[in-house]
Amino acid sequence: MTAKPTRRGLIAATAAAGGLSGGASAAPASATAPLTIAAQGSYAAGGAVYDAPGTFDPHAFFSNTGGRNHGDHAYVRFQRPVKPRRLPLVLWHGGGQFMKTWESTPDGREGYDTLLLRRDWEVHLVDQPRRGGAGHANSTGAIETLRPIDKSLWHVFRLGVYPDFFPGGQFPQTPEAIDQYWRQRADDTGPEDQEVVVAGVSAVFDRIGRGVLITHSNSGKWGFVTAARNTHVRAVVSYEPGTIVVPEGYEPAPIDSADPMIQRITTPVVIPDAQFANLAKIPIQIVFGDNIPAAASPYAGLDFWRHVRARAYEFCALIRARGGDATVLELPKAGISGNTHFPFSDLNNVAVADELSAYLQSRKLDRYFEP
Amino acid sequence: MTAKPTRRGLIAATAAAGGLSGGASAAPASATAPLTIAAQGSYAAGGAVYDAPGTFDPHAFFSNTGGRNHGDHAYVRFQRPVKPRRLPLVLWHGGGQFMKTWESTPDGREGYDTLLLRRDWEVHLVDQPRRGGAGHANSTGAIETLRPIDKSLWHVFRLGVYPDFFPGGQFPQTPEAIDQYWRQRADDTGPEDQEVVVAGVSAVFDRIGRGVLITHSNSGKWGFVTAARNTHVRAVVSYEPGTIVVPEGYEPAPIDSADPMIQRITTPVVIPDAQFANLAKIPIQIVFGDNIPAAASPYAGLDFWRHVRARAYEFCALIRARGGDATVLELPKAGISGNTHFPFSDLNNVAVADELSAYLQSRKLDRYFEP
Numbered sequence: 089m090t091a092k093p094t095r096r097g098l099i100a101a102t103a104a105a106g107g108l109s110g111g112a113s114a115a116p117a118s119a120t121a122p123l124t125i126a127a128q129g130s131y132a133a134g135g136a137v138y139d140a141p142g143t144f145d146p147h148a149f150f151s152n153t154g155g156r157n158h159g160d161h162a163y164v165r166f167q168r169p170v171k172p173r174r175l176p177l178v179l180w181h182g183g184g185q186f187m188k189t190w191e192s193t194p195d196g197r198e199g200y201d202t203l204l205l206r207r208d209w210e211v212h213l214v215d216q217p218r219r220g221g222a223g224h225a226n227s228t229g230a231i232e233t234l235r236p237i238d239k240s241l242w243h244v245f246r247l248g249v250y251p252d253f254f255p256g257g258q259f260p261q262t263p264e265a266i267d268q269y270w271r272q273r274a275d276d277t278g279p280e281d282q283e284v285v286v287a288g289v290s291a292v293f294d295r296i297g298r299g300v301l302i303t304h305s306n307s308g309k310w311g312f313v314t315a316a317r318n319t320h321v322r323a324v325v326s327y328e329p330g331t332i333v334v335p336e337g338y339e340p341a342p343i344d345s346a347d348p349m350i351q352r353i354t355t356p357v358v359i360p361d362a363q364f365a366n367l368a369k370i371p372i373q374i375v376f377g378d379n380i381p382a383a384a385s386p387y388a389g390l391d392f393w394r395h396v397r398a399r400a401y402e403f404c405a406l407i408r409a410r411g412g413d414a415t416v417l418e419l420p421k422a423g424i425s426g427n428t429h430f431p432f433s434d435l436n437n438v439a440v441a442d443e444l445s446a447y448l449q450s451r452k453l454d455r456y457f458e459p
Numbered sequence: 460m461t462a463k464p465t466r467r468g469l470i471a472a473t474a475a476a477g478g479l480s481g482g483a484s485a486a487p488a489s490a491t492a493p494l495t496i497a498a499q500g501s502y503a504a505g506g507a508v509y510d511a512p513g514t515f516d517p518h519a520f521f522s523n524t525g526g527r528n529h530g531d532h533a534y535v536r537f538q539r540p541v542k543p544r545r546l547p548l549v550l551w552h553g554g555g556q557f558m559k560t561w562e563s564t565p566d567g568r569e570g571y572d573t574l575l576l577r578r579d580w581e582v583h584l585v586d587q588p589r590r591g592g593a594g595h596a597n598s599t600g601a602i603e604t605l606r607p608i609d610k611s612l613w614h615v616f617r618l619g620v621y622p623d624f625f626p627g628g629q630f631p632q633t634p635e636a637i638d639q640y641w642r643q644r645a646d647d648t649g650p651e652d653q654e655v656v657v658a659g660v661s662a663v664f665d666r667i668g669r670g671v672l673i674t675h676s677n678s679g680k681w682g683f684v685t686a687a688r689n690t691h692v693r694a695v696v697s698y699e700p701g702t703i704v705v706p707e708g709y710e711p712a713p714i715d716s717a718d719p720m721i722q723r724i725t726t727p728v729v730i731p732d733a734q735f736a737n738l739a740k741i742p743i744q745i746v747f748g749d750n751i752p753a754a755a756s757p758y759a760g761l762d763f764w765r766h767v768r769a770r771a772y773e774f775c776a777l778i779r780a781r782g783g784d785a786t787v788l789e790l791p792k793a794g795i796s797g798n799t800h801f802p803f804s805d806l807n808n809v810a811v812a813d814e815l816s817a818y819l820q821s822r823k824l825d826r827y828f829e830p
Binding site for chain 1: 493494495496497499500501502503506509510511515517518519520521522525526527528529530532534536541557558559562563567569570573586590591592593594595596597598599600602604605606607608609610611614615620621638639641642643644645646648718720721757758759760763
């Protein structure tokens, strides 16, 4: 059965899109100096091979037996500036998202992919296995069907209380930008499995060597798992990680919420103590935007963040107790206000990127190759 | 139920990937002059909005009623050179593929995305609705589960007879390249629907204005439908279109094959005569590679192409009968041999791109903006 969508008029869609890219005849929305790129491309990383039982029939158009499938890899696009800094940046999207997260903002400005390239970083954008360009799975069975949750995500992504925006918010409040924003999402083509997605992103680091991992939301916890396992990950900057990782045996602080989704999403991921210890060997920064409620909120999608932020501080205390370097940056405390759950694509994303640059510099992660 | 894949060792995966992108410390596989880019980015085009019945509950984390979903758009990435030619190129992947088709080749050389950018074309890469980065659907119901068809596609994509390659073939015959090649695929997240995918790509042209549409394989027929409906499409170059479009009332030549897949895939798409007439107003080139059997082949995946090619000539005759300009380029007849179903990413893809450049020049489609 197919749902009956309301198809938008093409004329309206065209008008809505006009400000973003007008083709060769229109100037780009954010006119800046040309980019100079030494190399760019894409690749698959990791993955598995599935061999079906039986004997392959080469004569059939599609053999019903003995076939093979290459799936469960990560898909990566990269760009390398002419004089790159030593450590590449690997950017991993959040739940229901793909690498579009880091590309053009909903209102067509430059995203982190291009902003960071301009700052001499080699950038690798990841689609996790079974999502987006990595949407070729080795799994069978039902996947998520149509889930109309855009209005609910309005709260979870902290635009405001639907359909209103928070006063002073940094989300571009035009119908066109809102439309583009909701179209950043991509459905899974198989179950979202920790071991599959961590293996895929870990394979990226095995390929490129040492680098800095930047995560967002749902990839936060898995980025920590990846860094705990793969020593090529030399630092983690995590934008609003949905939850944290803890060592075996640790009893996390109780969450004072009866909401089952909040309970579920904020449940920490448990990893072996020896792996957790690796997280104390690298710099870790966790970044939060604005409008996180200070006290209980009647909106579960907003109240969620109060608990997430508490978890983040709990995580940093655990790391620091092991002599590590884990800190929380609350952007409002740095004088940067109004940010949503996507600070890197908000209207002030250049200021947010400045905080990233400052952090990487403070940890001496931004060095160039020796001349 | 989840299939049990054979997980490849990370070390092997790393070694396999080594030649493609070594991170900042390794030279790119195809070292050439730096690229200079005026603008780059990504956007969604077209799509629909689904509104669920009932009243939205703003307090729930995910409201079970009254929700909304933005889906069924195309996803597009573009790059604009500093001095672009007047008409952008829009590149549309084939069946089971996504924009990776046009990116880095399986052995890590530059794909059409970068090769054409170097030739001063503004390039827009499309993921059709419900695929890859456009994998957010407004549809419900079952989608394709694990189909292990890589060995069968060895024939359909004309690498050779599995597991052998055709002698003198232009596919990069390394295990690493083969692995990357099969990981170019992406599963659908909803039914592949002509009206949905044509609307998505048509919205790209409504946004960018006049341009040239380049299709491959399964998008061939839909590219013709798009061009027949949207006058912004000023030319079509179609690499090995799976089948053709014909006007209402036309009886296509019978296919002398009992294979149900060949019968099904080569069945022409029927469009109104007035729309078909529009195809006689623009230049159309259909390009075929090598190793298409001259006589019946016992391998259905190869024999398929004999019928496809015959259909292409049938289509061009129909267009020319209406005074149009539709031609077939068989690369071997131009002295370019060994090409697979993916000529634009084969080892000789620069020579194949030269044919594209020559064609666009011959039709005066490659002009720059007036100074």
